[in-house]
Amino acid sequence: MRMRVSHATAALLGAQSAFSTPIRTRATDANAPRVANDTVETSDILPGAYIVEFADENDTPSAFYESLAADGVQVEPRMDLSFRFFNGVSFQVRNSSSNSSVPGGWQFLRRMQATPRVRSIWPARTTRLDVRDGPRVPDAAISTAPNARVKYQTQTERTFSPHVMTQIDRLHAEGVTGKGFRIAIVDSGVDYTHPALGGCFGPGCLVEVGYDFTGDNFLPGVRPAEPDDDPMDDCVGHGTHIAGTIAAQLVNNEYGFVGAAPGAKLAAYRTWGCTSTSTVEIELAAFARAVEDGADIISYSNGDSSGWAQDARAVVLSRIVDSGIPVVVSEGNDGGLGLFYASTPATGYSVTGTGAVSNTLFPALLQHGSYTTDSNSTNTNTTTDFGFLMGVPAFAADVTLPLWSAVGVNNACEPLPDNTPDLSQRVVLLEFPDSRATQCYPQDQGANIAAKGGRFLMYYERSNLTMRDEPYVYADGIQGVARAIPYQAKHWLSLLEQGSTITVTIPNANATQVRLEELENNISGGYVAGQLTSWGPSWELSMTPQLVSPGENILSTYPTAMGSYRVMTGTSMATPLVSGVYALLGEVYGKLDPKRLRRILTSTSKPLAWHDGRTAHPDILAPVPQQGAGIVQVWHAVHTTAELSVDSLSFNDTDHFAGNQTFSVQNTGSTDAVFELGHRKAVTMYTMRPGLDVPRADFFPNPIVEEWADIQFSSKKITVPAGGSTNITVTCTPPTNLNATLLPVYSGYITLGSASPHNTLVVPYLGVAGSMRSTPVLQPSQVYLADFNMPAPANRSYVIPRPDPENPSRTDRGDQSTTPNVYINPTVGTRVLRVDVLHGEEVLGSLAGWPQIHVTRGEVRAWFNGLLVDGTVVDEGWYSFRIMALRIFGNEEREGDWDVVRTVEFSFTYKA
Structure with a gap:
């Protein structure tokens, strides 16, 4: 293998940081490891x-660097990025006087792109793992001792719900387990010591090969990478959770579930250390190592919200797929931000971008309590176990006290009556308030209960899904708060109404017994996880995600040092299940032809009904940009005898409308197959929010339009002979009566009905009833010299530290009021976003850290510290910024395809 870390990499990775700051919109796990005062x-x-x-595939790093030096460009090598599907390097341009004639920023990118030796160039970037936990027991309550847990399920021999939802259980019943295939996990490593993950590392083990590219403490710009041969994950857990979803073993598995492909082997490549931060270069190196180590399938559960298919990772992963290795990538967790927020590299043309469906069951790992019931009629005591979620404040000591209900006294939302008993020796049962409807808050309830001596609260709500949310009560006198399962609270209330005495025993927060409860998810189970899965389409108007699988509330393995099991949520959790599905398909079909298998998977998937975040709408399907072809149905994928030549159709936008498209149906069976062509509508949505002076992207759920495309077929019924194929031509008439400036996205499904359920196929389609190129990227009201998030006045004066061009990472940001900075909020994505520094009418060059390429919509901030991208330190004086963005489908050479905004002028001096 030729891809390797150069001798200079560690020092260089430890010496750099960024000058452009995307303002984060993703939620991150508050319990994920953090390093004090380190921010990337x-x-x-x-x-x-x-x-x-x-x-030239035969070019070499040394020859390339010699050519740069001959052109007067002095660089430091970072990494040699040469392997089977990519031949190149990464490097650092030296900020020195010897490079003063070398243009920076956009000019440098254009110059390099025009060099005959260069095929493509990208700015190097950091990446960060997006981690979201589902409900979990506080770490203090977790013991690694096997006998510290109590296994409990609501019914015996329950089948693992994610497998039931995707038909994996039916293939397992037929003996198909993915044996003979190696699945590479590019992630935070894997805790291979976990009993359910084989307990060892190396040949003969479940995790048979791997590499650590970062070490524990790597943080770009702060601490260098420390690579080694041990991909152990004992501080993040993300990769270990993914490993269990793919290949968890039944032996030594406390909760009795297996992975999607328990017969497969694993390779683990650690690209994030304990800080959950990496670089694109390291991830490319991991993809390369996986290929060179013989990976049959690659599972990658991360990305960022670029939405473009030309990102370096998307390009490389697409080539890997084209070579015959399926690559499955998570779609992103920004579903709340609406349309056109797809994650890269899930947008890669050949990869399988995967979204998340809510689990039909809600597994909750809860702490273990008990209660006794003394019935007035029988005077007998019975002891029953129950699960609960510890809240804040947590119970500091074991408590055994009678239960008293506040439900009948206005739920303690008002001061309790005079005849209220002394609550100091009781646990108070009450419903968590809906503050929007009642103007009652937990602290109000806590204060009212504490006024009667109460110290301990046991909350409940009506939805099972609330068992993932720890209750918080900040009221003087309250010493312990917990949450009960809804069905348990309902049972208690019934017993109390009958006059029974219930005495509950709640252990302290350090107790070690854990209880698995599998609760019904009767709110969102089986639907696309509304505000979770990032929406497509890509900026090139390709379908993404390709499909969806269970990813919300998924039970899997976790590092033994961190509790051994955890319920987590994210498209990260959906991705490994689909990776395992590819192994199952490979075992049945005898080989992995990723493009063919992706077509089979999408055509046999099940489109899901629309759920708007509150209510299900069974009469219409969820949009294709949210769910792709629908939820995987792998048993149908294995048993179908009909194959399509496409996995989706894009009718593009009005400027590039392709309304007539043809695909073929191949019959691999031994008898003729008859199909009836049909059309199922999906929800049509506006991308932009109606009623605004300037277009702004709306949030989930976007405005719905009661208009749909009209789909016609060359024939409504076809017969495909055994072993033969038949073409179908589809004609689309886009929906009318729409506001095209709001970028309406229409979609739906062409159906091929058959007498055999496994031969009933779908072709998802989408289009935009508007012009992408006519939609402005930049608008003056959304681009300005900023004082925090407001426009700064013209002629503002600043005093800033003088930058050190040899160590720019220490002066790349500043206070939003005292440092010149530009607030940029693109309306839609752009392939190129420039920030240039102007002195009068003279363009001095790009701001350090700019331009950005393959940018999504959303807030970005550019900081000025007196430094240009070529290392030039700007003289004190008067300046302004010019911000330029290339429109979607725009031509870089055409001036009219660029949006340009110039800020007001400002002046600055350097501190003495």
Whole structure:
């Protein structure tokens, strides 16, 4: 293998940071490991660092660097990025006087792109793992001792619900387990010591090969990478959870579930250390290592919200797929931000971008309590176990006290009556308030209960899904708070109404017994996880995600040092299940032809009904940009005898409308197959929010339009002979009566009905009833010299530290009021976003860390510290910024395809 870390990499990775700060919109796990005072934003550009792919596959790093030096460009090598599907390097441009004639920023990118030796160039960037936990027991309550847990399920021999939802259980019943395939996990490593993950590492083990590219403490710009041969995950857990979803074993598994492909082997590549931060270069190196180590399938559960298919990772992963190795990528967890917020590299043309469906069951790992019931009629005591979720404040000591209900006294939302008993020796049962409807808050209830001596609260709500939310009560006198399962609270209330005495025993927060409860998810179970899965389409108007699988509330393995099991949520959790599905398909079909298998998977998937976050609408399907082809149905994928030549259709936008498209149906069976062509509508949505002076993207659920495309077929019924194929031509008439400036996205499904359920196929389609190119990227009201989030006045004066061009990472940001900075909020994505520094009418060059390429919509901030991207330190004086963005489908050479905004002028001096 030729891809390797150069000798200079560690020092260089430890010396850089970013000058552009995307303002984060993703939620991150508050319990994920953090390093004090160390901050790296998602997808920061590493100033002056670039990734280059050579035009000639026989070119070498040394020859390339010699050519740069001959052109007067002095660089430091970062990484040698040469392997089977990519030949190139990453390097750092030196900020020195010897490079003063070398243009920076956009000019440097254009110059390099025009060099015959360069095929492509990208600014090097940091990446950050997006981690979301589901309900979990506080770490203090977790013991690694096997006998510390109590296994409990609501019914005996329950089948693992994610497998039931995707038909994996039916293939397992037929003996198909994915044996003979190696699945590479590019993630935070794997705790291979976990009993359910084989307990060892190396040949003969479940995790048979791997590599650590970062070490524990790697943080770009702060601490260098420390790579080694041990991909152990004992501080993040993300990769270990994914490993269990793919290949958890039944032996030594306390909760009795297996992975999607328990017969497969695993390879683990650690690209994030304990800080959950990495770089694009390291991830490319991991993809390369996985290929060179013989991976049959690659599972990658991360990305960022670029939405473009030309990102370096998307390009490389698509080539890996084209070579015959399926790659499955998580779609992203920004569903709340609406349309056109797809994650890269899930947008890669050949990869399988995967969204998340809510689990039909809600597994909750809860602490273990008990209660006794003394019935007035029988005077007998019975002891029953129950599960609960510890809240804040947690119970500091074991408590055994009678239960008293506040439900009948206005739920303690008002001062309790005079005849209220002394509550100091009781646990108070009450419903968590809906503050929007009642103006009652937990602290109000806590204060009213404490006024009667109460110290301990046991909350409940009506939805099972609330068992993932720890209750917080900040009221003087309250010493312990917990949450009960709804069915348990209902039972208690019934017993109390009958006059029974219930005495509950609640252990302290350090108690070690854990209880698995599998609760029904009767609110969102089986629907696309509304505000979770990032929406497509890509900025090139391709379908993404391709499909969806269970990803919300998923039970799997976790590092033994962190509790051994955890319920987590994210498209990260959906991705490994689909990776395992590819192994199942490979075992049945005898080989992995990823493009063919992706077509089979999508055509046999089940489109899901629309759920708007509150209510299900069974009469219409969820949009294709949210769910792709629908939820995987792998048993149908294995048993179908009909194959399509496409996995989706894009009718594009009004400027590039392709209304007539043809695909074929192949019959691999031994008898003729008859199909009836049909059309199922999905929800049509506006991308932009109606009623605004300037277009702004709306949030989930976007405005719905009661208009749909009209789909016609060359024939409504076809017969495909055994072993033969038949073409179908589809004609689309886009919906009318729409506001095209709001970018309406229409979609639906072409159906091929058959007498055999496994031969009933779908072709998802989408289109935009508006012009992408006519939609402005930049608008003056959304781009300005900023004082925090407000426009700064013209002629503002600043005093800033003088930058050190040899160590720029220490002066790349500042206070939003005292440092010149530009607030940029693109309306839609752009392939190129420039920030240039102007002195009068003279363009001095790009701001350090700029331009950005393959940018999504959303807030970005650019900081000025007196430094240009080529290392030039700007003289004191008067300046302004010019911000330029290329419109979607725009031509870089055409001036009219760029949006340009110039800020007001400002002046600055350097501190003495």
